[in-house]
Amino acid sequence: MKKKFVSFAMAMVMVLGLAACGEKKAETPAQTPAETPAEAAGSTFKLGTIGPLTGDAAIYGQAVANGAKIAVDEINASDSAIKFEFQSQDDEADGEKSVNAYNTLMDWGMQVMVGPTTTGASIAVSAQANADRTFMLTPSASSVDVIDGKDNVFQVCFTDPNQGTGAADYIAENMAGAKVAVIYRNDDAYSQGIRDTFVSEAGAKGLEVVYEGTFTADTATDFSVQLTGAQSAGADTVFLPIYYQPASVILNQANAMGYAPTFFGVDGMDGILTMEGFDTALAEGVMLLTPFSADADDERTQNFVKTYQDQFGDTPNQFAADAYDGVYIVKAALEAAGCTGDMSAADICEALVGVMPSISVDGLTGAGMTWDASGAVSKAPMAVIIENGTYVLP
Known part of the structure; x- marks a missing residue:
């Protein structure tokens, strides 16, 4: 044919209303320490991400950590009132290890999460995040089981x-x-x-x-x-x-x-x-x-690709782009909700749950991305x- x-x-x-779902080498540590210091009292938030930095699915987790870091660095270097401290944890794409990674981040003081990366891990962590009332935005887990019945869990990728x-x-x-x-x-x-x-x-x-x-x-x-x-x-x-x-x-x-x-x-x-x-x-x-092609010729994509290649020596995949967008989505939600860095994770969660269905974000993986109350994203794929x-x- x-x-x-x-x-x-x-x-x-x-x-209509579609909501779908660079490899660093093995020396990537299981835990990436906090990347960026607090810069503005009351406007700096602790943001964590979780994914397989080692193991068979490391391409995914490394890309998510890298994409999120680029976004954090850009935001912290800008004149934005929102700043981030950032930490990434390894879960080896395992649900139990992902919950342990989540607990480590919570002990660190995490207030918002862009993760986990894989579906199985996200299903496990979403249940805990829902019980704790921690805001969770997974960049790449696409199963509806991740968001089903959890009003504080949202997705960046297609279902x-x-x-x-x-x-x-x-x-x-x-x-x-x-x-x-x-x-x-x-x-x-x-x-x-x-x-x-x-x-x-x-x-x-x-x-x-x-x-x-x-x-x-x-x-x-x-x-x-x-x-x-x-x-x-x-x-x-x-x-x-x-x-x-x-x-x-x-x-x-x-x-x-x-x-x-x-x-x-x-x-x-x-x-x-x-x-x-x-x-x-x-x-x-x-x-x-x-939702993403590194060969796209728009300026934003090409700037992201160049930065990624310069920092990590690889071409970014959609997981990196989803995580990059995820950080900017969190920033937009924090701004819309009027959150400050001295708020508890639970208070931030309730505020973000209230504004997510009302915001629209233009990103690398979609223009005019919106969310319904279920946590599913609407954007056009390719x-x-x-x-x-x-x-x-x-």
Whole structure:
């Protein structure tokens, strides 16, 4: 089937009120100490972030910590009355360790949080933050379970259901006659959530899903059965609602067996181009859903990319951009609520909960971002294509 790529925004017209979901090396410490001193009594806030700075998902957590730091540094260097002290904690993408990291930050005096990074960790921490009445804005956790029933928890990225809906709508509208296979991880809330909505929407759109294959964290090293099943079923498009690590294995094994369908990914695949040891030529032509492209030519994006590259030696991914936006979202909310740095975390939380549905923020990952009372964000996504080892706008 001929690969046809057009702006993903066309496919998202039907998803009004959408709320979707650079690698530093191993020497990154498990804990980054406070980066910036208090500069103005009464207007300086302790901001913490949590993510996997080490381990298999370190690309995500390092990007979040880096993006947040750039935003904090910019704000502290500006004439803003709002200033931040900043600290990042490592959770290795583990829920229990993430709660421990959260408690460490609370002992430090954290007043607002931009984190955690991954969905499982965020589900665990959101329950504790809700009980403590700590304001939580996750830059990249996309499951609705993170925000469900928690009025103090908000998201920067797209939700899982809307990623699934958007992907199905795009394929149905722009890849007519596609025979689709789905390979997903059935012990992961992120992957399962996107798959469930994708399959439901695909059926409603008359899209033909000819094969589904599953895997778990323990079986993510060999996809020969799933790929053979997809190929035998005649799938010319393979939808991958998964993270970049298993996606890299799938692309390697598909290439080895001579199977070359259109691979269609989601935001969790961002990071595959900076994965150590991965041949980026294997990702040629892969499309993925993302709110951010480092190749965008607007001044704000290019300034961010340059700063990131100068400081960290890598090109920022969407996780870095989401975290950068997250800090500015917190700043806008603090300003709108009239908060001061001498307020307790609980008092700040109640004030921010009250203003979040009324603010609008222009960021790297979306113009005019708004939030409803559920904590979900509304912003327009886009798709990028991997060409010659870079993300390219269609």
